[in-house]
Amino acid sequence: MVPHLTTALTGPINELEQRVLESMPAIERWFRLEWMEHTPPFYTSVDLRNAGFKLAPVATDLFPRGFNHLTPEMLPLAVQAAMAAIEKICPEAKNLLLIPENCTDNSFYLASLQRLVQIFGQAGLNVRLGNLDEAQTSPRPLHMPDGSEMLLEPLVRTRGRLGLKDFDPCTILLNNDLSTGAPRSIQYLHEQYLLPPLHAGWHVRRKSQHFRSYEEVAKKFAKLLGMDAWLIHPMFGSCGELDPSTPEGLDCVRHHADTILGKVRRKYKEYGINEKPFVVLKTNNGRDGAGILALRDAKELDSLNDPLPQRLHKSLHKGLHKSSHKSLGDNAADTGMTEIIVQEGVQTMERIHSAVAEPVVCMIDRYVVGGYYRVHAERSADEDLCGPGSSYVPLAFAESSQLPRPGVKPGVSAPNRFYMYGVIGRLAMLAASYELEATDPDAEDYD
Amino acid sequence: MVPHLTTALTGPINELEQRVLESMPAIERWFRLEWMEHTPPFYTSVDLRNAGFKLAPVATDLFPRGFNHLTPEMLPLAVQAAMAAIEKICPEAKNLLLIPENCTDNSFYLASLQRLVQIFGQAGLNVRLGNLDEAQTSPRPLHMPDGSEMLLEPLVRTRGRLGLKDFDPCTILLNNDLSTGAPRSIQYLHEQYLLPPLHAGWHVRRKSQHFRSYEEVAKKFAKLLGMDAWLIHPMFGSCGELDPSTPEGLDCVRHHADTILGKVRRKYKEYGINEKPFVVLKTNNGRDGAGILALRDAKELDSLNDPLPQRLHKSLHKGLHKSSHKSLGDNAADTGMTEIIVQEGVQTMERIHSAVAEPVVCMIDRYVVGGYYRVHAERSADEDLCGPGSSYVPLAFAESSQLPRPGVKPGVSAPNRFYMYGVIGRLAMLAASYELEATDPDAEDYD
Numbered sequence: 003m004v005p006h007l008t009t010a011l012t013g014p015i016n017e018l019e020q021r022v023l024e025s026m027p028a029i030e031r032w033f034r035l036e037w038m039e040h041t042p043p044f045y046t047s048v049d050l051r052n053a054g055f056k057l058a059p060v061a062t063d064l065f066p067r068g069f070n071h072l073t074p075e076m077l078p079l080a081v082q083a084a085m086a087a088i089e090k091i092c093p094e095a096k097n098l099l100l101i102p103e104n105c106t107d108n109s110f111y112l113a114s115l116q117r118l119v120q121i122f123g124q125a126g127l128n129v130r131l132g133n134l135d136e137a138q139t140s141p142r143p144l145h146m147p148d149g150s151e152m153l154l155e156p157l158v159r160t161r162g163r164l165g166l167k168d169f170d171p172c173t174i175l176l177n178n179d180l181s182t183g184a185p186r187s188i189q190y191l192h193e194q195y196l197l198p199p200l201h202a203g204w205h206v207r208r209k210s211q212h213f214r215s216y217e218e219v220a221k222k223f224a225k226l227l228g229m230d231a232w233l234i235h236p237m238f239g240s241c242g243e244l245d246p247s248t249p250e251g252l253d254c255v256r257h258h259a260d261t262i263l264g265k266v267r268r269k270y271k272e273y274g275i276n277e278k279p280f281v282v283l284k285t286n287n288g289r290d291g292a293g294i295l296a297l298r299d300a301k302e303l304d305s306l307n308d309p310l311p312q313r314l315h316k317s318l319h320k321g322l323h324k325s326s327h328k329s330l331g332d333n334a335a336d337t338g339m340t341e342i343i344v345q346e347g348v349q350t351m352e353r354i355h356s357a358v359a360e361p362v363v364c365m366i367d368r369y370v371v372g373g374y375y376r377v378h379a380e381r382s383a384d385e386d387l388c389g390p391g392s393s394y395v396p397l398a399f400a401e402s403s404q405l406p407r408p409g410v411k412p413g414v415s416a417p418n419r420f421y422m423y424g425v426i427g428r429l430a431m432l433a434a435s436y437e438l439e440a441t442d443p444d445a446e447d448y449d
Numbered sequence: 450m451v452p453h454l455t456t457a458l459t460g461p462i463n464e465l466e467q468r469v470l471e472s473m474p475a476i477e478r479w480f481r482l483e484w485m486e487h488t489p490p491f492y493t494s495v496d497l498r499n500a501g502f503k504l505a506p507v508a509t510d511l512f513p514r515g516f517n518h519l520t521p522e523m524l525p526l527a528v529q530a531a532m533a534a535i536e537k538i539c540p541e542a543k544n545l546l547l548i549p550e551n552c553t554d555n556s557f558y559l560a561s562l563q564r565l566v567q568i569f570g571q572a573g574l575n576v577r578l579g580n581l582d583e584a585q586t587s588p589r590p591l592h593m594p595d596g597s598e599m600l601l602e603p604l605v606r607t608r609g610r611l612g613l614k615d616f617d618p619c620t621i622l623l624n625n626d627l628s629t630g631a632p633r634s635i636q637y638l639h640e641q642y643l644l645p646p647l648h649a650g651w652h653v654r655r656k657s658q659h660f661r662s663y664e665e666v667a668k669k670f671a672k673l674l675g676m677d678a679w680l681i682h683p684m685f686g687s688c689g690e691l692d693p694s695t696p697e698g699l700d701c702v703r704h705h706a707d708t709i710l711g712k713v714r715r716k717y718k719e720y721g722i723n724e725k726p727f728v729v730l731k732t733n734n735g736r737d738g739a740g741i742l743a744l745r746d747a748k749e750l751d752s753l754n755d756p757l758p759q760r761l762h763k764s765l766h767k768g769l770h771k772s773s774h775k776s777l778g779d780n781a782a783d784t785g786m787t788e789i790i791v792q793e794g795v796q797t798m799e800r801i802h803s804a805v806a807e808p809v810v811c812m813i814d815r816y817v818v819g820g821y822y823r824v825h826a827e828r829s830a831d832e833d834l835c836g837p838g839s840s841y842v843p844l845a846f847a848e849s850s851q852l853p854r855p856g857v858k859p860g861v862s863a864p865n866r867f868y869m870y871g872v873i874g875r876l877a878m879l880a881a882s883y884e885l886e887a888t889d890p891d892a893e894d895y896d
Contacts, residue, residue: 017701025573026571026573027543027544027570027573027574028573029573030532030572030574031541031542031543031573031574033573034535034541034542035540036539037536037540038540038541075522076525078523078526079525079526079529082526082529082816083529084475084529085481085816086533088481089481089484093477093481093482093484093485094481094482094485095478095481096475096478098591108836123474124479125477126473126474126476126477126478126481127474127477127478128474219833237591318509341484369529369532376657417868
């Protein structure tokens with residue numbers, strides 16, 4: 003069943019939906035051609051925000067969790083996509099080593115992990131779990147929410163290869179975002195496939211690079227459809243390392259906030275949108291959730307009741323606390339320095355009952371395999387993955403939600419809405435592919 | 450909902466189900482390795498018969514219809530498989546020319562055709578229909594069961610290419626089994642992809658070759674699983690051209706029937722099966738349905754109340770009437786000569802209510818995209834595709850039926866049963882791949 007959505011269905015988004023539906027063969031062909039030139043990430047999930055007049059990705063996760071939120075009806079789709087992915091990489095593979103996050107006491111995360119094991123098991127692989135925590139030297143049972151157990155085993159590293167005791171995988175699949183850095187055990191693995199590659203980890207990855215790539219993709223796509231790229235692209239600016247605890251440290255942030263708010267105001271005027279623009283500040287690396295601050299005016303940086311630089315500092319560091327791994331050397335938590343990205347805020351106008359809903363699109367290889375709604379029970383939910391529980395309620399897309407229903411009036415068909423979400427989700431995935439090419443440390447070899 | 454099945458769940462089939470489930474990763478890997486060496490047919494459907502003690506394919510269709518029987522929940526799976534198929538063949542494709550059967554007054558066939566157009570449309574192709582009937586020189590509307598219309602257009606052949614007016618496809622997809630031969634318009638198309646290839650048409654294809662290939666595949670697979678290949682393979686023998694209207698003409702048939710019945714009797718004894726063996730006679734080319742005759746004793750060929758050779762002749766020719774295209778030169782219908790295959794009969798023990806049910810597995814590229822039950826309302830249903838209506842009632846598999854549920858006792862889980870069906874269906878598809886390699890007229894070039 004499709005959750006009942008209340009969306010501000012006005013103007014441009016309906017036009018976008020209609021344009022996307024009419025152009026389906028052209029869009030699918032365009033993706034096919036892009037995938038001839040670029041390699042899709044192994045798996046991806048993309049958080050979208052639908053402002054009613056604008057639809058944009060706000061976060062692209064290369065180590066997705068949330069597979070537990072897919073409906074059972076969609077599992078065959080995930081299995082088929084996993085088969086296609088494995089076939090390309092390592093068709094002779096018997097074994098897959100899956101390296102999860104360390105926060106294995108979070109039941110949502112465990113349920114997602116269990117689903118991943120199921121998907122790759124049914125794609126024909128023996129899947130076992132490896133523990134990235136080098137301090138753990140003996141196998142540890144993980145207690146699944148359904149009462150079953152999975153075993154988290156210590157990694158066994160021999161010269162060029164990584165495995166477990168009596169288990170030599172062809173592919174190592176990371177479901178750990180490396181926000182605490184990449185331990186030596188998973189470096190220099192030239193004989194095996196490590197996916198996603200190391201430089202997709204948050205110890206290296208930068209949102210500014212991702213959104214630069216997304217801007218490129220969005221412009222190409224907008225040209226294909228003959229539309230304004232802004233309708234699917236959030237403007238942004240980024241600052242190098244700065245000290246957010248001092249007013250001077252924030253000069254760059256203030257400048258970007260001013261510029262973007264001005265540009266957005268002009269866009270709102272152009273489209274007759276009667277909303278107050280805002281920008282969000284995020285750390286340039288690490289998951290969103292904690293560490294997001296919204297501003298409607300750059301002056302708020304100077305004039306908040308709570309002494310602001312400290313508040314921002316605290317807020318940002320709340321999101322950053324996982325990024326302070328020693329192996330990365332000095333960084334924000336130690337030195338007070340951090341990198342900030344300033345991005346056009348995109349309101350989510352979708353509501354389920356009265357809670358804010360954000361669609362999340364899940365992909366394996368180049369295929370959309372499902373999606374769900376993240377519903378925030380409170381407005382500014384602190385969504386720390388490893389925390390004691392999450393404040394969102396997952397809602398599955400309908401079974402056949404990827405498939406558009408041509409001929410249905412724009413705005414009123416959930417499947418059509420979801421097809422559009424799948425397209426924007428894939429644009430963000432394509433941007434991640436561009437991004438990983440641009441940041442590939444081995445790419446110089448081929449120049 | 451899974452249709453309630455009454456199956457004679459005794460002995461070997463449960464062992465087979467268990468073996469198949471336990472070996473899932475090994476099986477999926479084996480298929481992956483096979484597909485590295487062999488190209489899957491573009492699409493395939495396989496009719497299975499489950500005798501309770503034995504599970505075997507009885508017909509492999511390389512121009513499948515019945516896509517209308519897939520549940521809407523399974524459509525995304527078909528679309529994803531179609532995307533994967535197109536991507537391999539012709540990633541830059543915009544257009545797909547689909548050439549259907551001529552029997553466009555059959556509402557079941559039209560519904561399947563419409564579904565195919567939908568699947569490839571949603572995979573990102575502009576799909577149009579071409580008329581193989583060269584006598585039709587103007588476009589003809591086809592009236593779909595849902596009230597909509599599709600246009601069947603005359604083919605436009607220019608030197609190396611085939612298309613429609615203002616429509617130049619990269620790939621031409623045949624959904625016409627060529628039982629009346631391959632018109633010149635679709636021959637020598639070296640600039641485009643014609644799929645399946647011409648030699649997959651029934652004017653060239655022979656069941657004996659298919660089952661020879663299937664025997665090879667079944668033996669390999671049985672070796673992998675350490676089991677008796679007979680449990681998934683129907684024994685057979687075939688005769689060259691013969692005149693079934695005379696008792697002498699049937700010597701070869703009599704010989705094979707005797708030999709196979711003897712072998713089956715020994716197998717039944719070995720497995721303690723308390724059934725009476727039978728063989729079926731089929732024409733070596735063309736769809737099954739009409740033209741199948743079952744014998745429990747080779748002597749029945751000589752001693753039936755209805756003068757037998759004539760009856761067999763009539764029965765076989767009923768199935769063959771479409772194979773008498775002039776361009777093929779002399780054949781059965783003209784000369785009284787025909788080719789016959791004698792095959793071990795496999796009872797279907799599955800019942801829905803009290804009607805006999807045969808599972809049909811549908812595949813696109815190497816992927817199982819769904820299946821349905823063909824239910825015979827009468828015992829010896831005459832299933833002529835172009836006839837006024839079919840005597841079977843389609844029943845969809847459950848949504849997630851391809852996915853096994855490990856840990857469930859063999860024999861009691863419908864999804865586990867269906868996973869096994871998907872495996873046997875894929876074995877028959879792999880056999881078709883071997884078969885098409887063996888009969889490829891262009892293959893000599895590479896020897």
